[in-house]
Amino acid sequence: MTNDLEGLGFDGEPFDPFAAPPAGEPPAPAASQTGGNGGADNIGAVAREMRRAVADAHRNALHAQVLMQARTLSRWGVDIAAPTVSAAASGYYEIVNGRITPSTAPPTAQTPPPVTTEARFKPLARTERTTLDRDDLARLADGDISGVFGPGYLQPGCNPSVKLAAGTALLLDEVGGIGLRGGSSGHGALVASVARLDGTPEQLLAAGEQAAEIFALYLGLHLCLADAVFSPGDGSGEPARSEAEITTGLHATEVRLDVTGVDLVPRPHVRADVEFRAGDEIAARITGLCLALVEKPGVPIGPDRGGTVPAFLGRYSAAGEQTLINEFHIAHFARGSHGIAFGPEFEHYSDRRATRVPDRGLTLVDRLVSMDGRRGELDGASYETEYDSPADSWYYADTANASMPNMIYMETSLQSALSIGYFLGPTLSAPQAPVSLRNLGGTATVLREVDLRDKTLRQRSQLLSTTLNNGASLQSFAYTLLADGEPFYEGETLFGYFSEEAMANQTGLDAGRAVPTWLDAQQPRPAVRTIDVAARRADPAAALCARDHFALLDDLHVVDGGGRYGNGYLHAVRRIDPDDWFFARHFPRDPVIPGSLGVETVIHAMQEWLLDAGLGEGMTNPGFILPVGAPFTWKYRGQFVPTDGQATLEVHIKDVRRGPGRVRVTGDASMWKPGLRIYELTDIAVELREEGARPW
Template identity: 55%
Template structure:
């Protein structure tokens, strides 16, 4: 066996990005203040904010110690893993949630010589379709040659790593250099297929990633190739793909002659890099000097795109939002959730000026492909409630953060928390393969000691019609403020209804783990949305005498959600707490038999019923467990439908921190008349 090393290819950077603790350099110490996560959304005016401040000032220091323990656990994990970046020689197969989301999609799955020749002269949209258009931008994006004579298949999630696979044939005088060049061209084709070039307006495809240390390409042959080998088939598997620090993918390839493996090429990296001097992000003040190259789903020029949101999650905040934010890149600061939990794709336009925090608005887009992880794993007939909440709240918070509420004390570590809101589903719609367009409006910004509060209103549309709307309140909290939390009840321990009974009533248990273990079981959440193991039921119990649900769920500090929400600041998303309550109610509704007369039913979000949530704390990796309870308050039937409504609370150890009003689930037959 022979080996060849070629030193021109970069290596994707990991560096324990999701578990590495924030740098511990000195920061100005915020003024000490007793502050909690608080504030009703419905009182967006001065009186409501005064009430928020009063509630903020009632609290004591419990969560700070828990946050320190959580960070210490993550630091220990980083040290056990070596504490430094390591190159993965055998990448772990990606889960459905962590799959790379392409910037464009096409029905084209194979390419002939004519199509490959078109890619070599830069006609990307002519080959793959209109989603790849750029209005004349990127004149020099093209593949580097025509060593490939055909591409016989392309799969977004194929291959042993689940990151993509391409099968191609190369014909000609075959030697080591030519084989590597052919693999490079195959990687370039797949990069264009993913739409990586759509991040920039004036870029080129390059080998390696200039910002990262170079790693050699490894070539192995089981037999020497000769002039008799007129054709080599390539099976090219993507081992890494990301938008940070620049859009890139890394591939390994197997070489076959006559269906027999004759060699391998590993570590070929191709990146999309801007030309020298070309701007790729906003200027000071947040607005780009010129269009950055991304079009929205409907052909309008986007202000910022997927590349900038990826930078905001795990990269350079200066590239994402402008140079004023650059220093936030490596410290605990405001970030959206990452990877499959990032549910905003593009900022299309914005009104408002950075530093003026009284008003502002923007329009965002989010593409919701039918193969998204949450459609595969939800019990719902369409998008689960947590994704409705997350996508709408993320769009709103990005608007508020962009305008600069934290820049006046830019060296201080800040934690962003949602404090509450009310949202209403306006119409039932299947969101698979739809683009959600959201208009978000900043209603007010109110600095209070140790925190800044912002209220928003938002409306989400699909196919030009609204389907979801709401209001919400966010807070930016200093470390001193985060150290002082006493939950919903001013630090008092308020027991669950079940614990408060003199004689605890008998319960029956719905075993969700057992249901989930049955591959034929319907209407049960699985995988990344497996949030509950069991539900205890008191038939006829609860505050309304219609049924009481209780669940005690262990918190796994290694749970996937802590790596997504947020970097340097891991907490369970509030929407996932709400989703756990939804799952408890769904399981109860099925178990109760109330929908047994429905034909082939599915769960949907109830239309026309405002749902209100209130958060006064956070679930940390070290909290051990959470407890939830639901009081069923009504059950109503309509033709082909049954709806259950309840009030709910959630506890971390010793504190009630979530309160949910009019949370509802609905089971309906396909084609049933609207509620």
């Protein structure tokens, strides 16, 4: 202990009112020389000395706490360098893993681009709290996270060390505002008041880190780990670097956290710039602050070999069950370590083209809750997964539908199937062979109309069969989706894992023959009229119009009374831009247009035709919905890639059904890449209904 104390590096001298004055200062006058009370000069000198000594003692105590915390955390293998204590000074500083050194270069000014709505981080928990008082902060410092933010943050038996300002003095007084989508780039913001900071880089860094800790807890980042601590950096093990600039003579009373990034890979972390203000003036800045939640040494964070989960990994389901894998593992499946996601035998897939779940805003499965099955036993496994669908999700904002669009129905059900099918190990029999995963088709039916905003979707699935062939492996699934315990969607689907040779030898739906669209096959060519979808979309007042990420059509060509059934024919060509947003999401390192997005494009064409035909006239509050009780079948025999240039679709209107407050349009459709028909959709339907209309 003596050696530990010698390393604490106290500043100043111990206060002793009877000690000789420091060199260069006159002795304090004795009481007998100044009167019975010692005189004003002596009292002032003693008071000044006491203030200096108390300040030194307070700073030394804080410094000792930081050092002792660093020693404690080092026993867990967490490298937190102990900062040195310095007097308040202006200038530039470089901060590496908490160690602060002067720098001659000003901080690098970087403004991150605004995050798009589909790429925004989805919190692991939600709260109504946007302000916190001193008592709330004290409870966070005690580890009572759910007591402050609500029951969604409850994590019984987990993360005893995840506390605000653990082992150090709490520097923030209250949080005046937390914004989930605020800040310069839309990643989030936090504003907190502080007592007068002394202006040292160490204290400013501590205050900035505490603000980042609050934001991380607010997002629920700790919920996907079982026993973690806050640590500088992103959890990769690389040095955590940031920069600071301090203005002399200003004592900050406000901390502003501008979040520049949030991710779960490699570990849950927050990146932010921090501004310290004294009234209207900027006292200091920290640029590039990064803080992660990192597991203690020896604590498991993912499945073992064979897919077994060695211990509870920290995440509870929406119903309070202990889950098997969670958002952290799914994020690694999309863009990180497959070994962390599914077990060590998958690690070699991490750095090459391999099966992945779609990324960011297209990640539509969150948690594996339970499984009845084992890795390597590829038939008969059953399992349950969850997906949280917040009301502020990009697809609710961009769809023309009254609730969730068809694409998300399809994607969340298919992603649950593909993720767990892959988890069971169909590719491990030939682990070095490059394979691509593709959906080949299926049938699905909406069972009831339900608004899915802010719902947790529960999926019950069964792996029906696995067929292993040279160059291709096929898996078939059956699934049911539930909301509030009641089924609302069910279907079956088929996935294939294909070798590079199989992917290069695709013949589409017509055995390699070039089959023209119905319109191109007509002689003479019939009259065509055009619906200007782009012009309608450009009108902010245009209702029932898909926008932004769902801006999939610019114009639509119509042959009234045409098509296979004589009820109308739709034709559209969509230009494929290699920079289209979805290529970066589906799939990382293997970009193709999601088949469900092709289906969504067909649905948009049918919706635009329904409105243009005046079938919704007389409705005062209409909304598009997915038709209930109408089975829809899709078949894919190819994919659209960034270099295809264009996609062509056609729809044959099959039936128009009218009822009180409702109209339903059903059709058959196909899609072509240049020279090859690759999608076939049977009995695809759209429905417009008056709000509150009775079911069929």
